[in-house]
Amino acid sequence: MPDLVLHVTGARPNFPKAAPVIRALADLGVPQELIHTGQHYDEKMSDVFFRELGLPKPDVNLGVGSGSHAGQTAAIMTGLEEIFLSRNPGMVVVYGDVNSTVAAALVASKLQIPVAHVEAGLRSFDMSMPEEINRLVTDRLSNLLLATSPDAIAHLGNEGTDPDKIHLVGNPMIDTLLANVDRFDADRARTEYDLGDRYIVATLHRPGNVDDPADAAALVKAMHAVADQAEIVLPLHPRGRARLEAAGLFDHPKLKVIDPLGYVEFLGLVRGASAVVTDSGGVQEETTMLGVPCLTLRPNTERPVTITHGTNRLVTREALPQVVADVLAAGRSETWPTPPLWDGHAGERIAAVIKQYLRD
Structure with missing residues (x-):
């Protein structure tokens, strides 16, 4: 046809x-x-x-x-x-x-x-x-x-x-976000996961962070240092889960590891977060539109517009705890730039x- x-x-x-x-x-x-x-x-x-x-x-x-x-x-x-x-x-x-x-x-x-x-x-x-x-x-x-x-x-x-x-x-992913934004319920997410006003969402699955045991151990060390500052909710992708668990990811009392979430539930959680730590591409775009500080654990991004016109920044594992401390001290901005179209x-x-x- x-x-x-x-x-x-x-x-x-x-x-x-x-x-x-x-x-x-x-x-x-x-x-x-x-x-x-x-x-x-x-x-x-x-x-x-x-x-x-x-x-x-x-x-x-x-x-x-x-x-x-x-x-x-x-x-x-x-x-x-x-x-x-x-x-x-x-x-x-x-x-x-x-x-x-x-x-x-x-x-x-x-x-x-x-x-x-x-x-x-x-x-x-x-x-x-x-x-x-x-x-x-x-x-x-x-x-x-x-x-x-x-x-x-x-x-x-x-x-x-x-x-x-x-x-x-x-x-078009932003079309979907804007069409559903009223369904992103941060209060419900706080209640569901017993969170206070200040918490961090994390998504981690890239090979550069989870495939090598040494990288996984370094990532877990950084995430535990972040969890010392604020509660973390981590919907964990199946990829790399066993390696991160072996490196001790689950051992910190303020780091809640949960199963992957649906679209609306996940973005409700993100919407209320003080910051997001991620190695995902799409999350960089979603946080840009929601005004949530995004710390991307990668040496590069294919979405630089989220840095120049959004809330995203690239961060190393070593620098992450201090950057999180700075973000938490500064709080979320009331206004921020967004990309054209x-x-x-x-x-x-x-x-x-x-x-x-x-x-x-």
Whole structure:
């Protein structure tokens, strides 16, 4: 079907980005189907997002599950090839930088199906990150490059990308945040986890922090020093959990380790926090919009706009305890800058670009 749009999602970060695009295309009368690869497959990492964000039930769920990067990507590619051949879509839309993203771009490109990449042009310039490889490959193969920020436009330009492919559309994940912000209940989160007025939320799962036992031990030492200053709530990703537990993460009485949360519950917790400590990409953007100080435990970020136009800063493990002390002493600002076009209408702009491409 030449005007059919197939959306490929697979992991927790994809769902808030896809929801506003799917809604906006539906409003324009564009036929579409949603494919869930099953890269993230448990209740808190996947199913709850479909309920909370009003996403339609996936037309196809490949159920690939976990595995090595090569094994998981190969399984997704095999499943998607069959679907793309049977559906013959006019466009495949991919989101972010996970293995499902690059797998879909590879399969669609080899079948001569146009690809639109939502969140194109982000760069950490750190080739040790699997996500950076996924970004580079996906952008190189895509026909529409839908960028969230001006720095992404600059990266694509520096790489020699045809400017006619590039569109600054804003950030659809922020559409989802703004549409749901009244549901983010900080008071309920405090009651649920028996927290005082001052607490910190942490999310930690990057290989550079949790894969090597020495890195995990250094991270746990830093987090315990932070917990000496304020309670920490850490919804712990399955990745690295055993290694962090072995390093003694659970041993501090003021560090509450909990299971991953759904979208609304997690952002309710974040909204009331004095600070967030993270190595996630999406959390840097969410805290930027909510005005919560964000301390990113990484040497780089593919989202520098959250530093120049938000509340984010890069911090080393060694410096973290003192930086947290400074943040707690300063308190949260009443006003803060936010990036251009992060206004709740990115989904509509993306849908308009896609519809125009299909028409042309």
